Amino acid sequence: MSLRFEAIGNLTSDANDVKVAGSAKITAIFGSNVFTLKTAREYLSDEAYKSLSNSIKGGKKIDRAVASHIANGIRAWAESKGVTHFTHWFQPLTGTTAEKHDSFFTLKGDGTAIEEFDGAALIQQEPDASSFPSGGLRATFEARGYTAWDPSSPMFIMEIGQGKTLCIPTIFVSYTGESLDYKAPLLKALEAINKAAVEVCHYFDKNVTKVTPTLGWEQEYFVIDEALGNARPDLVQCGRTVFGASPAKGQQLEDHYFGSIPERVYAFMRDFEQESYKLGIPLRTRHNEVAPAQFECAPIFEEVNIAVDHNTLLMDVMSRVAKRHKLKVLLHEKPFAGINGSGKHNNWSMATDTGVNLLAPGKTPKTNLMFLTFFVNTIKAVHDYADIMRASIASAPNDHRLGANEAPPAIISVFVGQYLAKVLSDIEARVGDKFDEQDEAILKLDLHRSIPELMLDNTDRNRTSPFAFTGNKFEFRAVGSSANCANAMTTLNTIMAATLKQFKKDVDALIEKGDKKEIAVMHVIQKYIVESKKVLFEGDGYSDEWHNEAERRGLPNMKTTPVALDAMVTDKAKHLFESNNVYTHSELEARHEIELENYIKKVQIEARVMGDLAINHILPAAIKYQNELLANVNGLKAAGLPESAYASQLTILKQISEHIQQVYSKVDGMVEARKVANKLEDTRAKAIAYCDDVKGKYFDDIRYHVDKLELLVDDPNWTLPKYREMLFLR
Ligand code: ADP
Ligand code: MG
Numbered sequence: 001m002s003l004r005f006e007a008i009g010n011l012t013s014d015a016n017d018v019k020v021a022g023s024a025k026i027t028a029i030f031g032s033n034v035f036t037l038k039t040a041r042e043y044l045s046d047e048a049y050k051s052l053s054n055s056i057k058g059g060k061k062i063d064r065a066v067a068s069h070i071a072n073g074i075r076a077w078a079e080s081k082g083v084t085h086f087t088h089w090f091q092p093l094t095g096t097t098a099e100k101h102d103s104f105f106t107l108k109g110d111g112t113a114i115e116e117f118d119g120a121a122l123i124q125q126e127p128d129a130s131s132f133p134s135g136g137l138r139a140t141f142e143a144r145g146y147t148a149w150d151p152s153s154p155m156f157i158m159e160i161g162q163g164k165t166l167c168i169p170t171i172f173v174s175y176t177g178e179s180l181d182y183k184a185p186l187l188k189a190l191e192a193i194n195k196a197a198v199e200v201c202h203y204f205d206k207n208v209t210k211v212t213p214t215l216g217w218e219q220e221y222f223v224i225d226e227a228l229g230n231a232r233p234d235l236v237q238c239g240r241t242v243f244g245a246s247p248a249k250g251q252q253l254e255d256h257y258f259g260s261i262p263e264r265v266y267a268f269m270r271d272f273e274q275e276s277y278k279l280g281i282p283l284r285t286r287h288n289e290v291a292p293a294q295f296e297c298a299p300i301f302e303e304v305n306i307a308v309d310h311n312t313l314l315m316d317v318m319s320r321v322a323k324r325h326k327l328k329v330l331l332h333e334k335p336f337a338g339i340n341g342s343g344k345h346n347n348w349s350m351a352t353d354t355g356v357n358l359l360a361p362g363k364t365p366k367t368n369l370m371f372l373t374f375f376v377n378t379i380k381a382v383h384d385y386a387d388i389m390r391a392s393i394a395s396a397p398n399d400h401r402l403g404a405n406e407a408p409p410a411i412i413s414v415f416v417g418q419y420l421a422k423v424l425s426d427i428e429a430r431v432g433d434k435f436d437e438q439d440e441a442i443l444k445l446d447l448h449r450s451i452p453e454l455m456l457d458n459t460d461r462n463r464t465s466p467f468a469f470t471g472n473k474f475e476f477r478a479v480g481s482s483a484n485c486a487n488a489m490t491t492l493n494t495i496m497a498a499t500l501k502q503f504k505k506d507v508d509a510l511i512e513k514g515d516k517k518e519i520a521v522m523h524v525i526q527k528y529i530v531e532s533k534k535v536l537f538e539g540d541g542y543s544d545e546w547h548n549e550a551e552r553r554g555l556p557n558m559k560t561t562p563v564a565l566d567a568m569v570t571d572k573a574k575h576l577f578e579s580n581n582v583y584t585h586s587e588l589e590a591r592h593e594i595e596l597e598n599y600i601k602k603v604q605i606e607a608r609v610m611g612d613l614a615i616n617h618i619l620p621a622a623i624k625y626q627n628e629l630l631a632n633v634n635g636l637k638a639a640g641l642p643e644s645a646y647a648s649q650l651t652i653l654k655q656i657s658e659h660i661q662q663v664y665s666k667v668d669g670m671v672e673a674r675k676v677a678n679k680l681e682d683t684r685a686k687a688i689a690y691c692d693d694v695k696g697k698y699f700d701d702i703r704y705h706v707d708k709l710e711l712l713v714d715d716p717n718w719t720l721p722k723y724r725e726m727l728f729l730r
């Protein structure tokens with residue numbers, strides 16, 4: 001019996017076999033596995049506590065001597081919770097998290113066994129990381145990198161089965177200081193925007209000393225039965241199905257969306273939520289998504305740095321907890337063709353240490369002008385750096401989603417809603433006018449009263465926009481479900497920092513010429529609206545008209561990853577990232593190289609899996625059925641029946657033969673195309689060859705014939721679980 005039927009047969013017993021974790025009150029467990037400042041107060045000396053808290057709040061360095069005191073306190077806390085090991089936890093560019101566990105246990109010179117955790121081990125580690133991608137950086141500079149403690153993200157205890165490990169969030173850098181992970185540049189970008197935004201805030205409020213960008217992500221994912229998933233080598237190896245005919249019932253009824261959550265999935269959700277709460281991840285919403293077997297969860301927003309860690313942690317926790325439920329979580333952007341893919345909306349704003357959300361319309365003329373400043377600067381940033389934004393979300397799996405009539409297009413545009421669009425065009429219409437202080441209409445924009453209207457305006461229509469204003473934050477919707485949010489966040493915060501810096505210069509120049517502050521601000525806002533209005537789009541982003549219109553407006557539309565990534569290494573990008581101290585030229589080049597290599601590898605693996613499945617699963621099943629039909633036809637013929645008695649069988653036979661020939665010759669062609677691509681030395685050229693000549697010329701074609709065969713071949717012979725089974729059986 002094939003794995004497919006075994007999995008289907010076991011479904012009911014497997015599903016009911018799972019023990020659901022008890023559900024505790026959230027407040028009772030929230031953050032119980034996190035070393036918070038409150039915990040620190042309890043376990044650290046005054047001096048150690050002060051040093052840690054200063055470092056978290058003000059980014060102050062912790063010296064080695066104090067680090068040892070801190071380490072002792074942390075060990076005491078961790079041991080009280082049954083922890084035996086610790087690890088430097090980091091986020092390398094492979095797209096997952098990395099850990100190397102060390103024991104607290106150590107032997108002293110005289111052979112006595114003790115438990116120890118010193119400051120040095122807390123601050124710095126050298127993972128044997130020579131096989132993490134470095135885009136050639138370490139080859140040039142230094143063979144190894146090291147991880148360094150990031151006190152701004154709290155430590156936590158990861159429970160895996162019975163084992164408990166203390167995880168220390170770290171950044172991963174080379175000995176010469178180049179970043180090798182997602183977190184180091186993110187922290188730099190956050191510093192850049194903090195500086196730039198604080199200066200701009202001072203036009204309106206001198207009390208602001210810190211601006212912290214905030215992120216609330218929404219994670220979409222699929223959940224399927226684990227055994228069914230394991231019977232699909234493509235899901236196991238690529239995270240997506242490379243073949244599969246559309247089921248009679250897909251998502252056309254939309255009966256899954258906001259329907260009741262299936263019980264087995266509900267148990268899984270409650271379980272991973274409990275684990276998340278212990279880790280301090282403030283999950284708040286859960287619901288079904290549009291596609292069958294698709295779901296979403298979202299937390300309360302947090303500081304970007306913490307939110308990024310929590311998202312990567314959550315993806316990890318979900319995958320682990322799913323195993324307990326004999327389920328499989330699919331985080332891939334497009335696990336099933338013809339069915340909606342998954343994204344990860346990044347809701348983003350900036351908060352001041354005076355408690356103001358800079359993207360929330362204010363209640364007074366002054367705060368409104370501050371809102372308008374940050375609002376318009378964001379639009380300008382996205383306009384000026386749309387190509388770099390696009391590059392920040394480019395990946396092989398996201399290519400399947402962007403522009404596929406279910407997700408935002410690869411064209412970066414900004415949706416602001418009718419009301420604010422009108423505000424902007426009113427301001428714009430006054431080009432050449434002199435604003436004066438008495439200018440009620442503009443300076444006293446009574447934006448806050450329009451919030452309800454604004455919300456009403458955010459109908460489904462704006463779901464087609466890759467970057468939308470949603471009342472008090474922008475929502476970057478083109479981020480892929482499996483992506484690390486850090487990439488998009490590093491870019492968004494850097495372009496915002498650059499734009500705000502320019503804004504400050506422009507306003508100061510006018511003030512120097514004698515403009516009053518508010519008037520100068522207003523003039524620059526007006527100038528920015530004029531310069532960036534072509535990125536504003538209120539209509540249907542999925543429509544063909546928009547693609548044409550965008551082209552007329554000269555907005556970039558990079559449909560595939562290898563070319564979208566070009567924007568990372570232009571002079572503009574190098575200047576942007578270097579002048580904001582986020583990436584050096586060589587770091588950017590290295591990252592570009594790594595992204596291209598990731599792309600090549602992913603497409604290469606898919607191509608191989610396609611070939612394997614076609615030859616080992618599809619063709620044998622088709623040939624077997626062909627033989628059965630043939631025996632049948634011959635039998636009928638031998639019995640003296642006229643051709644009309646087996647005409648249908650002959651038709652099916654012919655069709656199957658045709659598809660078999662096509663699959664075989666196309667797989668052959670794909671292998672040849674791969675060989676040609678593999679010979680290319682230049683990474684970019686190779687990525688483009690994989691994109692256009694391997695994937696572009698063969699994937700859809702091979703799939704077409706395989707999916708036709710699935711519909712022709714008798715069901716029991718078909719070894720791969722079908723869409724209707726993966727999507728609907730649980
Ligand atoms: P929708 O599905 O309509 O987009 P959700 O409620 O699912 O809305 O998600 C909204 C997300 O935006 C939540 O994660 C929420 O915490 C986040 N959010 C709200 N305010 C802010 C803010 N100021 N900064 C960042 N994220 C925010
Ligand atoms: Mg959303």
